[in-house]
Each structure stands twice: as structure tokens, then as C-alpha cells.
Amino acid sequence: MSKIAEFKALEAQIAEHKKRLEALQNDQGLREEIEFESKLRSLLGEYNYSLRNVIALLDPSAGAGRKAANDKPARRERALKRYKNPKTGEIVETKGGNHKVLKAWKDEHGAQTVEGWLQ
Numbered sequence: 001m002s003k004i005a006e007f008k009a010l011e012a013q014i015a016e017h018k019k020r021l022e023a024l025q026n027d028q029g030l031r032e033e034i035e036f037e038s039k040l041r042s043l044l045g046e047y048n049y050s051l052r053n054v055i056a057l058l059d060p061s062a063g064a065g066r067k068a069a070n071d072k073p074a075r076r077e078r079a080l081k082r083y084k085n086p087k088t089g090e091i092v093e094t095k096g097g098n099h100k101v102l103k104a105w106k107d108e109h110g111a112q113t114v115e116g117w118l119q
């Protein structure tokens with residue numbers, strides 16, 4: 001895009017934004033909201049309260065629900081499994097199935113046989 005085309009596009013956007021800004025400035029609803037916010041903030045300052053204090057006062061469960069949403073449920077710890085090779089007497093303790101020796105045993109003797117060695 002050429003610089004002049006970019007300039008004209010930005011100029012058009014600025015004109016549109018100015019129209020929207022003027023419409024908002026003349027909006028009675030916006031004026032009422034601004035007046036309400038300023039009065040509320042002055043009242044909060046007068047009593048040394050924050051918005052959080054007011055929310056906690058009006059709806060105590062609102063703060064508790066937000067904290068609970070951030071907490072992740074605890075994952076159950078895997079149980080320790082002990083496998084004993086009856087031929088060699090070797091013992092393998094693992095919490096998962098990704099153990100080097102356990103995999104070798106399963107390749108050599110079969111998964112069902114090795115699961116039978118579980119103590």
C-alpha cells in the first residue's frame with residue numbers, strides 16, 4: 001500500500017472515530033454512568049473501602065467461587081508396584097510401566113506372564 005493510500009485510510013478511520021466519540025459524548029446513558037462512577041468512587045474514598053471490599057460485603061460467595069476455579073484437582077499418586085522374577089529373584093519396583101527392566105521382561109516372557117509376577 002502506498003503512503004498516500006495509507007494516509008487516506010487512516011484519515012477516514014479518524015473521522016469515523018470522531019463521529020463515534022461525539023455520539024458517545026452526547027449519550028445521556030453514558031453521562032449517567034460516569035456520574036454514578038464518580039459518586040461511587042468518592043463514597044468509597046470517604047469510607048476507605050475498595051471495590052473488592054464492597055463485592056465481598058454484598059456477595060461473599062463471589063470471591064470464594066473465583067478462588068475455587070483456579071485450584072486444580074489433585075491428581076492421585078500412582079501406587080508402587082513390585083515385580084519379582086521367579087527365575088532370577090530380581091525385584092523391580094515402579095510406579096509406572098515405563099521401566100527399562102520391566103519392559104525387557106515383558107518382551108522376553110510376555111506381558112501376561114510378567115503381570116503374574118506382581119506382588
